[in-house]
Amino acid sequence: MDSDDEFMSAVSSDEDIALDDSDNEDLSGAEDFDFDDDEPPDLGILKDVGHKKKAAYEVKYTVYRPEDIQKQQDDLVNEVNMILDIRPEEAAILLRYFRWNKERLIEDYMDKPRQVLEAAGLTQKSGKPPRLEVIPGFVCDICCEDEEGLESYALKCGHRYCVNCYRHYLAQKIREEGEAARIQCPSDDCNLIIDSISLDLLVTSELTERYHTLLNRTYVEDKESLKWCPAPDCPNAVECGVKKKDLDRIVPTVACACGHRFCFGCILNDHQPAPCGLVKKWLKKCADDSETANWISANTKECPKCNSTIEKNGGCNHMTCRKCKHEFCWMCMGLWSEHGTSWYNCNRFEEKSGTEARDAQAKSRVSLERYLHYYNRYANHEQSARLDKDIYVKTEKKMVELQKKSGMSWIEVQYLNEASQALQTCRQTLKWTYAFAFYLARTNLTTIFEDNQKDLEMAVEALSEMFEKPVADLAESKLKVDIMDKTAYCTKRRLILLEDTAENLATGKWTFNTELSAPAVSSGSSSRQ
Amino acid sequence: MASIKRIQKELAECTTSSPAGISVTLPDDSDLHRWHVTLQGPSNTPYAGGAFGLVVSLPPDYPFKPPTVTFATRIYHPNVTNDSQGNICLGVLKHENWKPSTKLVGVLEAVRGLLAEPNPDDPLEARIADEYRQDRAGWEKTAKQYVARYAKGEITWPEKEEGKKA
Ligand SMILES: [Zn+2]
Ligand SMILES: [Zn+2]
Ligand SMILES: [Zn+2]
Ligand SMILES: [Zn+2]
Ligand SMILES: [Zn+2]
Numbered sequence: 001m002d003s004d005d006e007f008m009s010a011v012s013s014d015e016d017i018a019l020d021d022s023d024n025e026d027l028s029g030a031e032d033f034d035f036d037d038d039e040p041p042d043l044g045i046l047k048d049v050g051h052k053k054k055a056a057y058e059v060k061y062t063v064y065r066p067e068d069i070q071k072q073q074d075d076l077v078n079e080v081n082m083i084l085d086i087r088p089e090e091a092a093i094l095l096r097y098f099r100w101n102k103e104r105l106i107e108d109y110m111d112k113p114r115q116v117l118e119a120a121g122l123t124q125k126s127g128k129p130p131r132l133e134v135i136p137g138f139v140c141d142i143c144c145e146d147e148e149g150l151e152s153y154a155l156k157c158g159h160r161y162c163v164n165c166y167r168h169y170l171a172q173k174i175r176e177e178g179e180a181a182r183i184q185c186p187s188d189d190c191n192l193i194i195d196s197i198s199l200d201l202l203v204t205s206e207l208t209e210r211y212h213t214l215l216n217r218t219y220v221e222d223k224e225s226l227k228w229c230p231a232p233d234c235p236n237a238v239e240c241g242v243k244k245k246d247l248d249r250i251v252p253t254v255a256c257a258c259g260h261r262f263c264f265g266c267i268l269n270d271h272q273p274a275p276c277g278l279v280k281k282w283l284k285k286c287a288d289d290s291e292t293a294n295w296i297s298a299n300t301k302e303c304p305k306c307n308s309t310i311e312k313n314g315g316c317n318h319m320t321c322r323k324c325k326h327e328f329c330w331m332c333m334g335l336w337s338e339h340g341t342s343w344y345n346c347n348r349f350e351e352k353s354g355t356e357a358r359d360a361q362a363k364s365r366v367s368l369e370r371y372l373h374y375y376n377r378y379a380n381h382e383q384s385a386r387l388d389k390d391i392y393v394k395t396e397k398k399m400v401e402l403q404k405k406s407g408m409s410w411i412e413v414q415y416l417n418e419a420s421q422a423l424q425t426c427r428q429t430l431k432w433t434y435a436f437a438f439y440l441a442r443t444n445l446t447t448i449f450e451d452n453q454k455d456l457e458m459a460v461e462a463l464s465e466m467f468e469k470p471v472a473d474l475a476e477s478k479l480k481v482d483i484m485d486k487t488a489y490c491t492k493r494r495l496i497l498l499e500d501t502a503e504n505l506a507t508g509k510w511t512f513n514t515e516l517s518a519p520a521v522s523s524g525s526s527s528r529q
Numbered sequence: 530m531a532s533i534k535r536i537q538k539e540l541a542e543c544t545t546s547s548p549a550g551i552s553v554t555l556p557d558d559s560d561l562h563r564w565h566v567t568l569q570g571p572s573n574t575p576y577a578g579g580a581f582g583l584v585v586s587l588p589p590d591y592p593f594k595p596p597t598v599t600f601a602t603r604i605y606h607p608n609v610t611n612d613s614q615g616n617i618c619l620g621v622l623k624h625e626n627w628k629p630s631t632k633l634v635g636v637l638e639a640v641r642g643l644l645a646e647p648n649p650d651d652p653l654e655a656r657i658a659d660e661y662r663q664d665r666a667g668w669e670k671t672a673k674q675y676v677a678r679y680a681k682g683e684i685t686w687p688e689k690e691e692g693k694k695a
Binding site: 141142143144145159161165168169172177184186187188 | 532534535537538590592593594624625628629630631635
């Protein structure tokens with residue numbers, strides 16, 4: 001069934017991203033709320049935008065809690081139940097069969113009800129309400145028991161089994177195999193699906209909850225516009241209209257109410273500005289070259305001046321050799337003094353001259369060097385983000401002391417938390433700009449991109465450096481203001497970069513030196529198991 | 530246990546009115562969960578004249594879980610591993626296809642059917658499947674050689690692996 005096109009709305013250009021407000025417990029159902037007020041919801045990326053027009057890097061999405069998901073299903077079931085005048089449990093089976101495409105179901109059912117019921121595993125003859133029965137002379141075909149008073153059950157197909165076997169069968173399907181919506185009659189030549197009324201009758205109470213959870217899952221997994229938040233133990237789902245075919249033009253980053261930011265297209269952690277196709281290629285390349293990568297991402301380097309070994313212990317790239325006090329850049333090993341000024345070419349790989357490239361061996365070395373250049377920077381930001389986080393955790397403890405000494409309140413020291421968050425987010429973006437740049441063919445647009453990348457990188461390194469200052473220094477109000485300013489600046493630079501890349505991606509202006517999308521897979525499944 | 534009655538009934542059916550070319554014995558009368566089955570190679574196939582040993586082990590959860598069936602006799606076939614394991618690729622034995630009402634006699638007939646008609650589209654031995662499709666005569670020749678070498682005379686049954694759950 002390929003039904004999504006007519007039934008799910010395309011990427012919308014609405015002003016505000018509709019987000020579920022995490023404090024409002026009684027919100028439910030997608031159509032119930034619309035954010036018309038000017039106040040942006042207090043979540044992730046939108047915080048500092050202050051936008052009126054939707055930015056090019058933003059997508060419209062909605063976060064649903066388990067109860068919202070349940071209500072949506074119930075509403076659809078009730079609607080179909082009323083329109084088609086069939087039992088709710090049958091409506092539920094039909095909806096699941098039609099992957100929750102209500103319009104298609106109603107249309108097909110009006111047209112040829114018999115075929116629809118049969119195809120969905122429902123025979124048309126609707127008899128008396130289902131119940132357990134004791135039938136004289138009954139022998140269960142599964143366990144071969146025939147004792148008197150043995151309770152048994154049969155679906156409409158008439159295949160009758162004892163209640164113990166039925167329960168055993170269902171328990172195995174639900175508990176071990178994680179099935180719920182498509183469990184068939186136990187008979188080996190019958191594909192009738194067990195409806196929810198029968199299940200409620202047969203499933204023992206300790207399994208009911210699990211079974212309803214599984215039913216909920218199929219609702220989300222059946223719809224292309226819904227995906228589970230991949231954060232561990234997060235029960236929420238996110239709805240977004242971006243489809244597979246859109247992924248060459250947009251990187252749909254969404255933020256769950258739990259705080260996790262991920263790509264709706266591929267479920268990986270946020271990877272803006274790089275489109276999903278490039279991310280997939282990049283990660284594969286990195287895995288294939290993992291030995292080189294391991295060597296590269298090693299935590300130690302030698303000082304370019306005195307050759308003593310220096311270990312990186314913070315996120316900042318500004319290194320000072322303990323022995324000779326030489327200051328250099330961790331990434332390019334160049335003089336740090338040259339980095340602080342406008343002369344900064346650490347982010348751009350200067351292609352080697354043509355003479356060298358003529359030799360085949362040199363050529364492959366150049367291509368390896370080129371890869372390592374970008375990989376180095378990519379891995380560096382990944383590692384730095386971790387180190388920044390470590391520092392924050394350590395700092396947080398010290399801030400408690402600081403609060404006591406300086407008399408600052410908990411609220412007043414939150415600027416450090418915000419700086420830490422901004423560092424993480426910016427490094428996440430920077431990291432992916434290098435994968436993006438690796439696949440980017442040089443055009444007149446790449447200079448702007450590299451400038452944006454450089455500006456963001458410099459801002460991030462500056463903030464990271466402030467962040468590593470001793471706690472005593474942090475107590476000074478001057479540094480606090482500086483950190484707050486730099487935090488805001490980093491965020492601003494990041495959004496400028498994202499806006500530029502997203503806009504050019506949407507309008508197809510980038511030229512990549514590889515195919516953007518992977519060869520089409522026959523039919524995509526978004527199941528999470 | 531509920532499954533005992535079922536297994537006894539199935540065993541009785543298989544031993545009293547055994548289907549064509551299939552005979553069942555229990556290596557250990559106290560263990561209903563392990564069957565030794567002898568398949569006669571179907572006529573008009575390279576396997577004709579051979580006797581193939583099959584070990585059927587029923588899981589404790591039988592019939593809610595499928596049995597495992599392996600060849601004890603080496604056989605040259607696209608859907609059986611060409612090794613001492615003798616694993617079989619058969620749809621009905623897969624967990625997702627198994628239904629508790631499926632009977633062993635049907636499974637055994639399906640295995641024998643696989644000898645009469647190999648399924649090269651779902652092979653366990655891709656090389657043998659290719660040969661089956663592209664060089665039928667060559668495949669037949671090797672299959673017959675295997676029969677002559679392994680499937681004549683007494684079947685050597687593997688030792689029961691103690692402590693290993695089916
Ligand atoms: Zn029974
Ligand atoms: Zn049935
Ligand atoms: Zn979440
Ligand atoms: Zn993605
Ligand atoms: Zn540098």
